[in-house]
Ligand SMILES: Nc1ncnc2c1ncn2[C@@H]1O[C@H](COP(=O)(O)OP(=O)(O)OP(=O)(O)O)[C@@H](O)[C@H]1O
């Protein structure tokens with residue numbers, strides 16, 4: 001029999017026992033829906049976890065140091081070091097920024113300082129925040145606003161610091177705090193060697209001039225420490241400080257734009273070290289954080305950085321191990337979801353076996369008129385497959401609705417707690433296709449026994465006159 | 467094989483030492499017991515005998531709906547006993563047309579759809595089907611009842627529809643198992659006349675089971691009588 005005739009006859013048969021076949025199809029639909037709901041929860045939670053993980057800033061970053069930086073801790077002689085090291089300077093920063101898949105390159109700037117608010121001093125740590133962080137979600141859920149510009153004299157307070165400053169932390173937004181910092185000033189003797197042509201762009205903009213960019217060609221032996229003040233407007237308050245990279249595990253209380261912080265890096269640790277050694281490598285960074293557009297690409301970027309003759313370090317791609325965890329999680333959800341489908345497939349077997357009993361005579365007639373065993377078998381398969389297809393579509397629709405209901409319920413709960421809304425379920429297109437195909441396959445499998453039984457039916461027996 | 471027969475006396479069906487046994491617990495029912503016969507192309511044969519004599523059994527074997535326990539059945543020199551189930555289906559589809567006492571129309575299909583069914587199974591082109599259905603339905607004079615369902619037809623009309631369905635794929639052999647058994651005598655005669663017409667006009671070989679001897683004498687060329695699974699007499703019609 002041709003496919004179209006088969007389909008027509010199957011359709012006719014399905015319509016003849018409409019109620020029973022509809023209920024069977026609904027059963028499959030519920031089975032598929034439970035599977036889709038389970039899997040969409042699994043996938044949604046995985047997406048959520050991966051998203052959150054990405055926002056920690058730990059897994060899409062490569063931490064770059066001068067090559068011998070770690071050996072430096074040991075006994076490598078200074079002379080050897082100076083020969084080997086490709087300096088991690090402004091030029092290196094540019095080259096790193098040009099590597100494929102790199103989104104941003106910035107130094108980790110962090111130094112202890114003292115701020116004054118309402119006439120009282122507070123000790124805290126200043127952290128530079130890259131403009132890149134604005135959109136990567138790390139600042140979602142903060143109160144107030146992100147910095148208005150890359151070098152704005154603005155600050156975001158970490159909540160613990162804000163609580164020290166005021167009983168009502170939110171009231172601090174819009175207020176000014178005064179940052180007190182130490183600036184390194186070359187002694188007048190070397191003043192002449194100061195030339196503006198080597199100055200970093202950040203030195204403009206009316207910010208305090210960066211200590212490290214000055215005295216490019218001069219000897220380091222003479223400078224003085226000058227205490228300066230900078231007024232910062234509080235624009236936002238954040239619960240936890242987002243990690244900016246590997247150097248960022250210490251808590252920063254006062255977050256300021258990275259550019260402003262670079263300008264201010266007056267008391268960075270390496271300055272002190274250089275000071276002690278008396279060999280400051282000016283214009284070089286102790287470390288740089290390289291942001292990668294995709295956690296999966298971190299390894300590639302790390303290798304590329306090493307090729308540039310720098311030390312590179314990254315956390316293993318956590319999303320990969322997360323995927324494994326979720327694969328197991330999804331497997332279990334899938335098994336539980338499939339149970340309903342297995343029950344539904346028993347419904348198909350039952351319905352089709354009943355159909356054989358009812359259609360005994362009809363099957364006998366078909367055979368007498370020239371139908372082969374194969375035609376009869378196919379007819380039953382098509383009927384089973386059609387119920388599977390319809391049930392699958394129905395199930396995906398129901399499952400999708402259940403997913404949305406879960407999302408809705410979750411977000412109502414979160415809103416009640418003043419938390420930002422999230423998406424805990426997801427129904428990607430591949431899941432739709434997979435669910436429908438799975439539904440058809442399960443239905444066809446359920447049709448194997450009834451179809452074989454129908455095909456085996458003895459026409460003489462079936463047609464015996466009653 | 468069989469090429470020695472010329473077309474005039476060509477054999478439509480040859481039955482050789484056919485037995486069909488049914489095992490009923492410890493006892494064996496011999497529904498057909500060493501049956502031999504040769505039915506020529508274009509013959510109209512009546513198969514007579516009392517109830518349980520094995521008429522239907524033999525007809526079903528000829529139709530390829532059943533297989534003999536032993537022996538050989540040739541339809542146009544092809545041995546049904548050696549065919550696989552798919553080949554038997556082809557035989558039923560292309561060589562045999564069959565009608566039953568109980569009409570056996572599909573109740574939810576219209577007359578037209580019922581008659582079209584063998585064409586679907588034989589994978590005949592859609593374009594050709596309509597014409598063939600119409601031709602078959604005209605032959606049994608039901609041209610105005612195409613969209614009626616079996617329940618909307620009289621018994622005689624239903625049997626005519628079944629006849630149209632048996633003819634629609636242009637078989638060479640028509641098998642009828644008591645086609646008039648459910649009909650009154652006038653309506654039965656109508657069916658018999660149609661069968662005669664089909665036999666004469668189309669040259670179709672007909673084997674008809676009946677237990678009404680007068681009818682058989684009136685319409686058939688030849689009468690084969692069975693008893694206890696055996697042929698007890700085989701006589702041409704006296705005219
Ligand atoms: N499936 C079966 N199992 C056991 N015995 C059977 C079976 N089919 C037929 N028989 C037996 O075979 C014998 C012949 O049956 P068959 O149907 O061929 O008779 P018949 O000549 O057509 O009778 P009727 O005129 O009543 O239709 C009967 O005795 C019957 O009981």
Ligand SMILES: [Mg+2]
Nearest residue numbers: 521522523643
């Ligand atoms: Mg009978």
